[in-house]
Amino acid sequence: AQSVTQPDIHITVSEGASLELRCNYSYGATPYLFWYVQSPGQGLQLLLKYFSGDTLVQGIKGFEAEFKRSQSSFNLRKPSVHWSDAAEYFCAVGGGSGGSNYKLTFGKGTLLTVNP
Protein backbone atom coordinates (compact mmCIF):
# COMPACT_ATOMS: atom_id res chain seq x y z
CA ALA A 1 0.00 0.00 0.00
CA GLN A 2 1.19 3.48 -0.73
CA SER A 3 1.78 5.99 2.07
CA VAL A 4 3.22 9.43 2.63
CA THR A 5 4.91 10.83 5.73
CA GLN A 6 5.40 14.51 6.38
CA PRO A 7 7.39 14.56 9.61
CA ASP A 8 6.92 18.24 10.36
CA ILE A 9 3.43 19.24 11.43
CA HIS A 10 4.24 22.94 11.78
CA ILE A 11 7.20 25.01 10.60
CA THR A 12 7.87 28.68 11.25
CA VAL A 13 10.34 30.66 9.16
CA SER A 14 11.17 34.31 8.79
CA GLU A 15 10.33 36.12 5.59
CA GLY A 16 13.28 35.91 3.23
CA ALA A 17 14.66 32.75 4.81
CA SER A 18 15.03 29.51 2.93
CA LEU A 19 12.53 26.69 3.33
CA GLU A 20 12.61 22.94 3.10
CA LEU A 21 9.56 20.77 3.74
CA ARG A 22 10.17 17.08 4.08
CA CYS A 23 8.25 14.26 2.47
CA ASN A 24 8.91 10.53 2.53
CA TYR A 25 6.81 8.05 0.63
CA SER A 26 6.24 4.35 0.34
CA TYR A 27 5.25 2.95 -3.00
CA GLY A 28 5.93 -0.32 -4.74
CA ALA A 29 6.84 1.06 -8.15
CA THR A 30 8.02 4.32 -9.64
CA PRO A 31 5.71 6.84 -8.05
CA TYR A 32 4.04 9.92 -9.29
CA LEU A 33 4.79 12.60 -6.66
CA PHE A 34 3.09 15.89 -6.02
CA TRP A 35 3.16 18.89 -3.76
CA TYR A 36 -0.05 20.80 -3.20
CA VAL A 37 -0.69 23.97 -1.23
CA GLN A 38 -3.89 24.89 0.57
CA SER A 39 -4.80 28.31 1.89
CA PRO A 40 -7.43 28.55 4.64
CA GLY A 41 -10.89 27.65 3.40
CA GLN A 42 -9.64 26.83 -0.05
CA GLY A 43 -9.07 23.77 -2.15
CA LEU A 44 -5.68 22.37 -3.08
CA GLN A 45 -3.48 23.98 -5.69
CA LEU A 46 -0.76 22.00 -7.40
CA LEU A 47 2.74 23.41 -6.87
CA LEU A 48 4.71 20.83 -8.82
CA LYS A 49 4.81 17.21 -9.84
CA TYR A 50 7.28 14.49 -10.67
CA PHE A 51 6.47 11.73 -13.13
CA SER A 52 9.85 10.78 -14.59
CA GLY A 53 13.06 12.25 -15.96
CA ASP A 54 14.96 15.03 -14.24
CA THR A 55 14.79 14.48 -10.51
CA LEU A 56 14.82 18.19 -9.75
CA VAL A 57 11.48 19.68 -10.69
CA GLN A 58 10.48 23.30 -10.80
CA GLY A 59 7.05 24.49 -9.82
CA ILE A 60 5.02 27.62 -9.49
CA LYS A 61 5.73 30.45 -7.04
CA GLY A 62 9.46 29.72 -7.01
CA PHE A 63 9.19 26.26 -5.46
CA GLU A 64 11.25 23.25 -6.43
CA ALA A 65 11.45 19.66 -5.25
CA GLU A 66 13.97 16.89 -5.61
CA PHE A 67 13.10 13.23 -6.04
CA LYS A 68 15.60 10.95 -4.30
CA ARG A 69 14.74 7.34 -4.96
CA SER A 70 17.39 5.99 -2.57
CA GLN A 71 15.87 7.95 0.29
CA SER A 72 12.23 7.62 -0.82
CA SER A 73 11.99 11.37 -0.44
CA PHE A 74 10.54 14.28 -2.33
CA ASN A 75 11.40 17.39 -0.33
CA LEU A 76 10.04 20.80 -1.26
CA ARG A 77 12.32 23.83 -1.22
CA LYS A 78 12.20 27.54 -1.74
CA PRO A 79 15.26 29.79 -1.46
CA SER A 80 13.44 32.83 -0.08
CA VAL A 81 10.04 32.65 1.54
CA HIS A 82 7.42 35.36 1.11
CA TRP A 83 4.68 36.16 3.63
CA SER A 84 2.11 34.99 1.07
CA ASP A 85 3.59 31.48 1.24
CA ALA A 86 1.99 30.93 4.63
CA ALA A 87 -0.38 28.00 4.08
CA GLU A 88 -0.59 24.26 4.53
CA TYR A 89 1.47 22.07 2.24
CA PHE A 90 0.63 18.52 1.27
CA CYS A 91 2.81 15.91 -0.30
CA ALA A 92 1.06 13.18 -2.27
CA VAL A 93 1.95 10.00 -4.06
CA GLY A 94 -0.14 8.75 -6.92
CA GLY A 95 -0.69 5.48 -8.62
CA GLY A 96 -3.36 3.06 -9.58
CA SER A 97 -4.34 -0.10 -7.83
CA GLY A 98 -4.02 -1.91 -11.08
CA GLY A 99 -5.94 -1.46 -14.26
CA SER A 100 -6.83 2.09 -15.14
CA ASN A 101 -7.58 3.52 -11.71
CA TYR A 102 -5.71 6.49 -10.46
CA LYS A 103 -5.73 7.94 -6.95
CA LEU A 104 -3.64 10.06 -4.63
CA THR A 105 -2.50 9.29 -1.11
CA PHE A 106 -1.73 12.40 0.90
CA GLY A 107 0.47 13.14 3.86
CA LYS A 108 -0.99 14.87 6.89
CA GLY A 109 0.34 18.21 5.79
CA THR A 110 2.83 20.77 7.09
CA LEU A 111 1.53 24.12 8.24
CA LEU A 112 3.90 26.93 7.31
CA THR A 113 3.92 30.16 9.31
CA VAL A 114 5.96 33.08 8.01
CA ASN A 115 7.17 35.72 10.44
CA PRO A 116 7.76 39.25 9.19
Next chain:
Amino acid sequence: ETGVTQTPRHLVMGMTNKKSLKCEQHLGHNAMYWYKQSAKKPLELMFVYNFKEQTENNSVPSRFSPECPNSSHLFLHLHTLQPEDSALYLCASSQEGRGQAFFGQGTRLTVV
Protein backbone atom coordinates in the same frame (compact mmCIF):
# COMPACT_ATOMS: atom_id res chain seq x y z
CA GLU B 1 -10.12 29.06 -10.70
CA THR B 2 -9.07 25.48 -11.32
CA GLY B 3 -11.89 24.42 -13.62
CA VAL B 4 -13.54 22.39 -10.85
CA THR B 5 -16.53 24.03 -9.19
CA GLN B 6 -18.19 22.82 -6.01
CA THR B 7 -21.51 23.94 -4.59
CA PRO B 8 -22.47 24.86 -2.01
CA ARG B 9 -19.33 26.24 -0.38
CA HIS B 10 -20.83 25.90 3.08
CA LEU B 11 -23.58 23.61 4.35
CA VAL B 12 -25.09 23.13 7.78
CA MET B 13 -27.45 20.21 8.15
CA GLY B 14 -29.20 18.30 10.87
CA MET B 15 -28.68 14.62 11.38
CA THR B 16 -32.06 13.77 9.88
CA ASN B 17 -31.69 15.95 6.79
CA LYS B 18 -30.94 14.89 3.24
CA LYS B 19 -28.71 17.11 1.16
CA SER B 20 -26.46 16.84 -1.87
CA LEU B 21 -23.06 18.23 -2.76
CA LYS B 22 -22.38 19.06 -6.37
CA CYS B 23 -19.16 19.11 -8.35
CA GLU B 24 -18.69 20.15 -11.95
CA GLN B 25 -15.51 20.12 -13.99
CA HIS B 26 -14.90 21.96 -17.23
CA LEU B 27 -11.56 20.38 -18.05
CA GLY B 28 -12.65 17.46 -20.20
CA HIS B 29 -11.34 14.97 -17.67
CA ASN B 30 -12.66 11.45 -17.44
CA ALA B 31 -11.97 10.68 -13.78
CA MET B 32 -13.56 12.35 -10.75
CA TYR B 33 -13.02 11.91 -7.04
CA TRP B 34 -14.47 12.74 -3.66
CA TYR B 35 -12.07 13.37 -0.78
CA LYS B 36 -12.83 14.10 2.86
CA GLN B 37 -10.59 16.44 4.83
CA SER B 38 -11.04 16.36 8.59
CA ALA B 39 -9.06 18.29 11.16
CA LYS B 40 -5.80 16.60 12.14
CA LYS B 41 -6.23 13.80 9.59
CA PRO B 42 -4.86 13.26 6.11
CA LEU B 43 -7.12 13.72 3.14
CA GLU B 44 -9.11 10.56 2.70
CA LEU B 45 -10.13 9.30 -0.69
CA MET B 46 -13.81 8.34 -0.62
CA PHE B 47 -14.87 7.51 -4.16
CA VAL B 48 -13.36 7.32 -7.62
CA TYR B 49 -15.25 7.46 -10.90
CA ASN B 50 -13.68 6.62 -14.24
CA PHE B 51 -15.77 7.28 -17.33
CA LYS B 52 -18.86 7.59 -15.08
CA GLU B 53 -18.30 4.19 -13.52
CA GLN B 54 -17.49 3.91 -9.85
CA THR B 55 -14.15 2.17 -9.59
CA GLU B 56 -13.35 2.68 -5.95
CA ASN B 57 -15.24 2.96 -2.70
CA ASN B 58 -12.90 3.22 0.27
CA SER B 59 -15.21 1.62 2.83
CA VAL B 60 -17.35 4.70 3.00
CA PRO B 61 -20.53 4.41 5.09
CA SER B 62 -23.74 4.07 3.12
CA ARG B 63 -25.02 7.39 4.44
CA PHE B 64 -22.75 8.84 1.71
CA SER B 65 -24.06 8.02 -1.74
CA PRO B 66 -22.19 9.22 -4.84
CA GLU B 67 -23.68 9.76 -8.26
CA CYS B 68 -21.90 10.47 -11.52
CA PRO B 69 -24.44 11.09 -14.30
CA ASN B 70 -21.76 12.09 -16.82
CA SER B 71 -18.04 12.69 -16.85
CA SER B 72 -18.46 16.39 -16.01
CA HIS B 73 -20.69 16.11 -12.97
CA LEU B 74 -20.34 14.38 -9.64
CA PHE B 75 -22.72 14.43 -6.70
CA LEU B 76 -22.47 13.30 -3.12
CA HIS B 77 -25.86 12.59 -1.58
CA LEU B 78 -25.95 12.83 2.19
CA HIS B 79 -28.52 11.39 4.60
CA THR B 80 -28.68 10.71 8.31
CA LEU B 81 -25.18 12.01 8.87
CA GLN B 82 -23.36 12.09 12.18
CA PRO B 83 -21.54 15.03 13.78
CA GLU B 84 -18.21 13.32 13.06
CA ASP B 85 -18.99 13.63 9.37
CA SER B 86 -18.40 17.37 9.65
CA ALA B 87 -15.44 18.11 7.39
CA LEU B 88 -14.31 19.77 4.18
CA TYR B 89 -15.39 17.68 1.21
CA LEU B 90 -13.19 18.13 -1.82
CA CYS B 91 -13.93 17.12 -5.35
CA ALA B 92 -11.15 16.55 -7.87
CA SER B 93 -10.80 15.51 -11.46
CA SER B 94 -8.00 14.20 -13.62
CA GLN B 95 -7.36 12.77 -17.02
CA GLU B 96 -6.93 9.08 -16.32
CA GLY B 97 -3.32 8.13 -16.74
CA ARG B 98 -2.01 11.71 -16.66
CA GLY B 99 -1.48 11.95 -12.93
CA GLN B 100 -2.29 15.47 -11.95
CA ALA B 101 -5.57 16.05 -10.10
CA PHE B 102 -7.32 19.41 -10.07
CA PHE B 103 -9.30 20.24 -6.95
CA GLY B 104 -12.36 22.31 -6.31
CA GLN B 105 -12.52 24.73 -3.41
CA GLY B 106 -14.51 22.30 -1.32
CA THR B 107 -17.74 22.27 0.63
CA ARG B 108 -17.44 22.94 4.35
CA LEU B 109 -20.04 20.64 5.90
CA THR B 110 -21.24 20.97 9.48
CA VAL B 111 -23.58 18.36 10.91
CA VAL B 112 -25.53 19.52 13.96
